[in-house]
Amino acid sequence: MIDDIRAxxxxxxxxxxxxxxxxxxxxxxxxSQMEAALKVAVAGLTRYPHLPDAHDLYARILSDAGDLxxxxxxxxxxxxxxxxxxxxxKGIGFLYFRAGENELALQHLExxxxxxxxxxxxxxxxxxxxxxxxxxxxxxxEPEVEASAPPPTxxxxxxxxxxxxxxxxxxxxxxxxxxxxxxxxxxxxxTAREAARAAGLLSLGEWQGLLIECTQANLCLVKxxxxxxxxxxxxxDVPIGQLGLRAERTARAARRWLEAMR
Amino acid sequence: xxxxxxxxxxxxxxxxGARGAMIVSAEDGLVxxxxxxxxxxxxxxxxLAASLANRVARVVETSGRGAPRFMQLQAKGGSVFVALAPxxxxxxxxxxxxxxxxxxxxxxxxxVERMG
Numbered sequence: 001m002i003d004d005i006r007a008x009x010x011x012x013x014x015x016x017x018x019x020x021x022x023x024x025x026x027x028x029x030x031x032s033q034m035e036a037a038l039k040v041a042v043a044g045l046t047r048y049p050h051l052p053d054a055h056d057l058y059a060r061i062l063s064d065a066g067d068l069x070x071x072x073x074x075x076x077x078x079x080x081x082x083x084x085x086x087x088x089x090k091g092i093g094f095l096y097f098r099a100g101e102n103e104l105a106l107q108h109l110e111x112x113x114x115x116x117x118x119x120x121x122x123x124x125x126x127x128x129x130x131x132x133x134x135x136x137x138x139x140x141x142e143p144e145v146e147a148s149a150p151p152p153t154x155x156x157x158x159x160x161x162x163x164x165x166x167x168x169x170x171x172x173x174x175x176x177x178x179x180x181x182x183x184x185x186x187x188x189x190x191t192a193r194e195a196a197r198a199a200g201l202l203s204l205g206e207w208q209g210l211l212i213e214c215t216q217a218n219l220c221l222v223k224x225x226x227x228x229x230x231x232x233x234x235x236x237d238v239p240i241g242q243l244g245l246r247a248e249r250t251a252r253a254a255r256r257w258l259e260a261m262r
Numbered sequence: 263x264x265x266x267x268x269x270x271x272x273x274x275x276x277x278x279g280a281r282g283a284m285i286v287s288a289e290d291g292l293v294x295x296x297x298x299x300x301x302x303x304x305x306x307x308x309x310l311a312a313s314l315a316n317r318v319a320r321v322v323e324t325s326g327r328g329a330p331r332f333m334q335l336q337a338k339g340g341s342v343f344v345a346l347a348p349x350x351x352x353x354x355x356x357x358x359x360x361x362x363x364x365x366x367x368x369x370x371x372x373x374v375e376r377m378g
Contacts, residue, residue, distance in 0.1 A: 049278045049360065073364035080359065174326030184324045191317040195335055198310040202303075202356065204337035211336065212318055213367075215328030219321070233327065244336060244363075 001027055012040070017047060025057045029064060037061050052078045056087040068095055072242065086115035090122060097125075099242070102132050104249075157233040160224070160254050165189030168228065169257065175216070184231070188221060192229045195221070211243050220247035224254040267295035270373045274353075277369060279361035281340070284354045285347070285377075286312055294351060302356060307342070311354040315344050332371065334363055345370040347377045 008024040021044035028037035041058040048054050059074035072095050078088035093108030106129045113122050159172040165185035172181045191210065199207035212219040218234045220243050232247050267285050274283035275297045282298035284307060291312030296304045314335065322330045335342040343355040343366050353370050 045278075070362070070364040070368070073362035077360065077362050172325070174324075176326065178326075180324060180326070184321060187317070187321045187324055191314070191321055194310075194314050194317050198314055198335060198342060199337040199339075201306055201310060202337075202342065203339065204335075204342070205339040207335060207337045209334075209336040210318070211334045211363075212322065212330055213332040214322050214330050217325070217327035219325065219327065221321075233325065244334075 001031065005031070016043075019044075019048075019051075022053050022057055025061065029057075029061050032064075034061065034065055038065070050081060052081040052085050052088070055081070056085060056091070059088070059091055063091060063095070068098070071095065084111070084115055086112045086119075089115065093125075093129075097129060102129055104245075105129050106133060158250060159184070159188075159231045161185040161188055161229050161231070163189060163227045163229075169254070172231065172233070188229050188231050192221060192223065209244050209247060211247075218243050220244065222247045222251045224251040225258060228254070228258065230254050268297060270353075270376055271295060271297040273369050274355050274366075274373065277355075277357065277361055277366055279340070279358035280366075281356045281358060282307065283356075284308055284311075286352050286354055288312055288315055288346070288350045288352045298356075307354060307356055311342055311344050312352060314342070315346070315352050332367055334366075341366075343367070343370055345374050347374045349377075351377070353377075 005024065005027050008020045008027065011020045012018055012024060021040050025037050025040040025044065028040060038061050041054070041061050045054045045058050055074045055078040059071045059078065062074060063071035072092065075088040075091040078085045089108045089112035093105045093112060096105035096108060106126065109122065109126045109129060113119065113126050116122060156171045156173045158170045159167060159181050160169040161167050165188055167181040167185050171179065172184060174180050195207045195210050199205065208222065210221040217236050218238050220232045220234065222230050224230050230247065230251050232250055234243055234246065238246065271283040271285065274280060282296065282302040282304070284296040284298070284304060285294040286292065286308040287294060291309035293304055293308045298304050315333070318330055318333055322328070330346055332345045340356065340358045341361065341363070343357065345353040347353050353373055355366055355370060357366060
């Protein structure tokens with residue numbers, strides 16, 4: 001491998017636009033030469049900012065270096081460029097697994113396995129996460145009951161309001177346990193209208209979410225449907241990159257619930 | 263326009279997909295310093311970001327979750343990032359959809375620290 005690294009380094013020096021930086025960066029990462037790997041990856045990414053494999057390489061190095069939040073963002077970016085990128089799916093799956101989000105981990109790892117069915121290590125990881133997840137209930141779930149189940153409201157931290165700010169579902173309390181759903185609902189509706197106005201006037205298209213990092217929590221406002229807003233309170237240690245994904249998951253549940261109620 | 267403020271904005275404009283960075287008065291949305299691409303309307307961005315930040319501050323206050331530090335308005339075509347800075351200022355970054363949120367956050371919070 002040392003000979004390869006030497007040869008690839010020479011090749012890259014002779015032609016800085018060469019895509020050999022991908023192999024060189026990976027080889028350096030595997031040899032734990034993190035500083036050199038980082039330098040190669042960043043230089044490559046600067047030259048090719050829209051190259052999915054460059055983001056994937058950078059994410060792997062960041063992940064090895066323990067910078068999981070930025071690694072998540074880079075893999076997220078890779079998936080925006082190529083939604084079926086196996087490396088990024090695997091990487092995000094791994095990060096979810098580390099965060100204890102086994103369901104999301106399995107979802108990403110299974111998607112990665114679909115892209116690379118010969119990856120034995122990945123297949124084993126999928127099996128391991130499947131084992132960790134609770135087995136499905138033996139009794140069949142009544143479809144009607146499932147359809148009308150409310151969106152998850154862990155610890156009274158999720159509130160669904162209509163376009164006027166009236167609470168539809170969920171319950172929100174402040175840290176002292178005081179109900180604040182109605183008071184905050186109107187503020188949320190106004191904030192959502194302001195978000196829509198800002199996105200429109202800045203030619204950013206439709207707004208999708210508002211992520212807010214506070215000193216004591218992380219908050220997220222998303223739009224499950226054009227007539228509703230969902231507000232979610234998360235622990236402050238949830239990285240902002242994951243906050244949006246979690247809120248989108250809750251929004252999907254809310255959307256299903258709203259559809260079932262119609 | 264303060265040269266120090268422009269130096270603070272410089273690393274933000276180097277982020278992949280960055281379209282402009284500004285320092286804005288949180289109270290009235292007036293521009294203190296800006297580094298923008300040609301087609302970005304600075305005064306509009308400043309006013310909208312300040313208005314949104316004020317609304318968010320009220321939401322956070324009502325929720326009893328401390329004080330806001332950083333926010334991201336995500337849209338299909340990009341994002342507006344806002345970080346609260348000392349002296350009633352806000353740091354604003356406008357980006358395309360390709361910008362990594364984590365990198366933007368890191369650079370902005372570092373810039374805010376330098377402002378303190």
